[in-house]
Each structure stands twice: as C-alpha cells, then as structure tokens.
Amino acid sequence: MAQAKYLTGDAAAINAFIDQFDVFLIDCDGVLWTGDHLFEGIVETLELLRSRGKKTVFVTNNSTKSRPDYQKKFTALGIPSDVEEIFGSAYSAAIYLSRILKLPAGKNKVFVIGEAGIESELRTENVPFIGGTDPNFRRDMTPEDWQGIADGSHLDPEVGCVLAGLDFHINYLKLSHAHQYLRRGAVFLATNVDATFPMNHSFFPGAGSISIPLTNATGTKPVALGKPSQAMMDAIEGKFRLDRGRTCMIGDRLDTDIKFGIEGKLGGTLAVLTGVNKKTDWEAKDAIAVPAFYVDKLSDLHGAAQ
C-alpha cells in the first residue's frame, strides 16, 4: 500500500518536493480558499513557487464561473493571476466540444443545463447552444410543454449534445428537455460530476446532482470534463505543453484531485487538509486514492521553504 509522505514542518523535504516539479496544478476550493474566505499565507506560498520558476495552473471543477469570472475572484482575494493560468471544467467542456467532439453541422447545438460560466466558455469556442440562463427555461412546466417535449415539437432538431453542469436554477422543465434530447440520441457531457459543492463552510448539492437524474433515467453516463476525467488532463497537457513527470497536482479531494493526478501519471500529488478529505480517508482500506505527499495546509510549503 502506498504511503503519503508528510511534509509540514520538514524544510528539507519541502525543498526537495518543490525542486522535483516544474508545474503545479492547483485546485481552488478547499486549497486556496473556502467560499469567499482566503486561507492565510496563500499569496506568499504562490509567490514562493513562482519565484522559484514554477508554473502555477489553477484547475477547478466549478463550472458556474468562466475563466475571466474566476480571475476576478483571484483579484478580489488579492491573488495575482493571469486568466491563462486558469483552467475550469466549463472551459474544458468547451474545448472538448470544439476541438475533439466536433459535432456535425445541423446537429451541433448544445442544450446547456448550467450557469453563465458555461455559456461564456462555449461562446469563446464558438459552440452554438440553447438553454443555460435563458429565462424561457427558468419557469414551470405548462400542459403545452408536456406535449411539445413528448412529441418533439418543442425540441430544437439541431441539438446533438446535452451538457450538464452545476445549475442553481435547475428545474423540471430543463431536466425534461435534456432527458428527451438524450432519448433521441444526443451526446451526454457533464462539466464535472462532483457530488457536493463547498460553500459557506458547508456543502451543497454539486454538479453531479444535475447529471445523475439523467444518467438514472436514460442509463447513460456522461463524459465528464472535470477532474478526475483524463479528458481534462489531456486538454491541460495540450494547452500548457507540460511534462507530466515534472508536474504535481495539489488538491483536497481524493476522488477528484488526487485521483486526477495519479491517473494522469503525474510526477506527484499533494493533498492538503483544509478541504473535504482527511488523513483517515486515504489510510482507509478502500481509499479511492492515496496522495504521494500531504501537508496540513498549502502555506506549510512557504513556512519551511524560505
């Protein structure tokens, strides 16, 4: 059984750890911050990594924000960042649609369940879509909807894909449309399938809550474009031309972050204990993934490695 090496307080081990890598893929929620609360020492820690010539890439499954939205959050919290350093699951989905899936003309529209972040990333990749934040889909079912969805007259014949992400405005009308498109053969994508979403120091239903009713009703699982999907890793590798062996994934979740790094055959993975998972989770017999390294909090890298 693999063992996670504890780095907190061990300056020599931390320096060796940092020297081992050129690129750090860093999860955000639970690592840099929780909700709108920035953890102490984060700015200095990122500064340290960059001052040693390391590339930092922020990899998030949160699809409700676009990369520019995300950068605003970094700026508001006082973290210097470049929009090109940010890689979210909405962007990952947009790239997958435009560069890999390449739906045929006449069947290339995407029915979106999700917030504005998905829409703006699809726009940057020129992927046509319907649904999303359109007020026409933010309402109750009418008798005409039941009929029109069932017989297809309310459906757009050009829709060839359903893309499901976290949607704070989820409703039965959207689920019914998506369900019917899937029944008629649409490709099923999800920005990510996280079961929960961390907010206000607690948890709320995550993006997986949007796609799983559709999976359950159709028997089809979506291709997920967020961590731990290797489709996202491939897109990151393609964009940043990174050397996987010299890259480390840093995150708080075993089922997304750490699994993502291990399955992506990165040189290392670092778990932090400021988010979802605890040490006992990877020490459990049926642990979903075991990190190579761990620290109590990300800023422990800074404390010892001046």
Place this chain on the structure above:
Amino acid sequence: MAQAKYLTGDAAAINAFIDQFDVFLIDCDGVLWTGDHLFEGIVETLELLRSRGKKTVFVTNNSTKSRPDYQKKFTALGIPSDVEEIFGSAYSAAIYLSRILKLPAGKNKVFVIGEAGIESELRTENVPFIGGTDPNFRRDMTPEDWQGIADGSHLDPEVGCVLAGLDFHINYLKLSHAHQYLRRGAVFLATNVDATFPMNHSFFPGAGSISIPLTNATGTKPVALGKPSQAMMDAIEGKFRLDRGRTCMIGDRLDTDIKFGIEGKLGGTLAVLTGVNKKTDWEAKDAIAVPAFYVDKLSDLHGAAQ
C-alpha cells in the same frame, strides 16, 4: 430460467389464470392508461374480473396525486372505482411514517419534496410536514439562503425526516434544504424511485430523479415506499388482509411491478406490453424479473374469457 406464459387468445388458459386468484393488484400507468388516454376495453375487463368475485386494487407509484385525486381520474376516464381500492406511494409513505417509523416528538416533522398528493396523504395520517407546495420553497436561492442553510439557522430543528417524491417544481433551494437535513441525520424516505415517469406517450424524469442527487451527495439511499419496496406490500397486505398465494400483480414494468410481485411471493405476476417493458426485456440474460404470465394488453383477458 423461468418462462413467461403467453395468454393472449387462449381462452382456456385465461380462464384458468383468473380462477387461480382472488385479488388482482393492478398498476395504472401503462396498464389501464397512458397519461390521459384510457386503453380500449379496460372498463369491460375490470367489470369481468369483479363480476367473477375478484377484488381489484390499484397500486401506483405516482405520488403526485392523493387517493381522492386518483379516484377523480378513474371517474373522469369512466372507470368505476372506490377510493379504498386505490393504493399510492404517497399513501404508503404516510402510513409508514405514522404507523411504523413513529418519529419522536420534537423531531417528527417531515421535509417534503413533492406535490400536493403527498401533502394530503400526510395530513390524513396527521404527520406534520414543511416544504412540499409551500411557495416559500418555490423560488431561487438568495445569499441569505446559502448562509442560513449552511449554518442551520434556516432549518427547522423539528425536522427528523426527508421525504422525496416526484416534484414538478424541483429546485436547488429544496435540494439544498433536504441535503442539509440529511447531513444532520434526518431519516431519508422516498415515495418511490422510478427512474422515469410516463406521460403523453413518452417518458419524463421520474421520482428517482428527485432522490438520486441526494443519495449521490450523502451516500445514503432512501427507504422507498413504492413498488418494488416490500414495505408497500406489507402495508397492502395489512390493509386488505389478502392471501398472497391467491393474489396476482399486473403491471408493465419489470423493475417495479413484476419484481414487486415476485419478491412479495404472490401467487402470480402478469405483464402487459402496453407500457415500458417488452418481451425481449425479460428474455434477456440479465432480466431484472420474469413474469409468470403475459398478454399483449390487459383487455386480452376480457376478449377470450367471456
């Protein structure tokens, strides 16, 4: 492997089949009607069974309607019925709560996700509840909701149970409340967990679409009170004092109706081909359940068995 006996057109076999039973538990959607379309010959077939002294009980997983609502539908479609012949999953859930679960005082409120049918059945059993069709829960999340749900100040401390049924007004606010109650130890019930809901000659997301995001986010499966749950069979047996060996379940779905009858050790099960499942479904290697008998449509019982 069990074989299903085909009865359509075989008068002798149909008469022997009918004689074998005293009670017929009959599913509604996909057997008697689809949506608001009554299948031909249904009235005459029920008439035939009753004229031979058989008891008919209508067993439905649809929780959006109460028994009196359901009876209105029977009457509107021209089917004579008694409200006491109708057994729905909302009623089954109400009975389970009041007579079996018996939540302690001070922790006996139910947070309901669902339509009015659940509410009226809970009222008949004097089970206190919140949520349901309350307009305060039919709206978007506010910043105060995020905070109040996370810290518990928006939660009712007397809620000891979450009951999830099909809700055409599902939203993120309701899911977030239910999720937080479950995280805090509430008992998780579902009227039923049907993946799909038949309407307008097609399918829509079913009650399972409401509970499965919560199961996914909490790791806890609900106790389901609809078919094929044997909690429902026990309640039916208790109410009608039926002899299981002389009872037959009639339905269109293998995963609910036929499984329900087989696991309930009834004397027989009859599949009809007017709904979800086809003959190939139970002839498949990994068939979820194999009926003892099948007909093309329920009225085939009438055609041959004059």
